[in-house]
Amino acid sequence: MSFYTKRSILFSGIIVFFLTSCDFGSPKPQKPAAIVKKDTVAAKAEIWQIPDTNTIPNDEFGAMIRYGRDLVLNTAYYIGPEGKVSKNLGNKMNCTNCHLEAGTKPYAFNYFSSHARYPQYRSREDKILTLADRVNNCIERPHSGKPLKLDSKEMVAIVSYMKWLSQDVPVNQHVEGDSPLKIELPERATDPVKGEAVYKRECMSCHGADGEGKMRADNVCYEYPPLWGMKSYQPGSSMHRVVKAAAFIYANMPNKLSSYDKPKLTIEEAFDVAAFMNDDRIHKRPFNNGAVNYPNIKTKPLDYGTGPFVDSFPDLQHKFGPWKPILEYREKNNLPVKF
Ligand code: HEC
Ligand code: HEC
Incomplete structure (x- = not known):
């Protein structure tokens, strides 16, 4: 069956990190790692454990890994519209706004196995992309930016960080927790009107009355990133797809108050609020900057x-x-x- 099924099993001993959007916590003890097929039943699987950040080597490669992680956490500071190093991004979102906890939170678009699975076929371009190409994809949209040079220090650093994170994952393998959470698809159409009520109750306090988010006091990046409007992600971004966004929201939002094993919303609420957030009939987004979308x-x-x-x-x-x-x-x- 290709239907999404709800994971109802609670995992014991799962470590939940409490972090700010531009900061990253200290590493936690490792558990034995489990390598599983993508559709393995959650009950049998253990969430993949990433390497301890204390094991980042103290050499040139280690310095690149640290810089890469820093770029994922503080993207706008380095390469945002007013970036210290370059001005690649078109908005002030950080990678970690969606790839939570620097791409290390289970079921939060993490990079657990990314480096082990590229180059790979990508349907959006109908082409084989390298991991660096894939990073540039996210820079073009959701960030409405200009691609990083493939041999730039920043690109090498981001890919080095991802290589370090995936170091124990065999080539071409998925590991538990690396894909969006599988949630049961609703029988009915998702409902943006019901979603608006969910938004007002569960999201607006942080993401703002008009989805605009809240800039951090130093104006470098967001305390609460925007969900729509001209400073948020573009159509064609994966977050713009209702099923993908619902799986993310269900397992992760409200931020820090929910996780895949302790979700705050019901699945229906997650679908409806994802529909409301991504409804282009009521919400503006930046124009697609000419990037290709699913030619096949x-x-x-x-x-x-x-x-x-x-x-x-x-x-x-x-x-x-x-x-x-x-x-x-x-x-x-x-x-x-x-x-
Ligand atoms: C608005 C949210 C958002 C932001 C901001 C964002 N991404 Fe993504 N990114 C996504 C989504 C959604 C996916 C698709 C994940 C999936 O399908 O499992 C993705 C996928 C990826 C992948 C592919 C992962 C894999 O294992 O296949 C990489 C690499 C990536 N992003 C890197 C970045 C980097 C680097 C940045 C910052 C420069 C960034 N992203 C910013 C939402 C975002
Ligand atoms: C307590 C404040 C808070 C609440 C409430 C909250 N969020 Fe978030 N949300 C955040 C923060 C902070 C981030 C970025 C996380 C980071 O950078 O570590 C985020 C990120 C996101 C993202 C990905 C980034 C983007 O801008 O697209 C989406 C989508 C999202 N939230 C949707 C929601 C929805 C839907 C709700 C309501 C169900 C919600 N959030 C409730 C604080 C919150």
């Missing part, structure tokens, strides 16, 4: 908001659901099923 419709994700698709369901249903009829139709007709 066979590998276009099912919840992408703009056709054409291999089926004739309307664009709005692809974006907001209900997705199950699309899935069933595709399975019956031997068409690709992919989120």
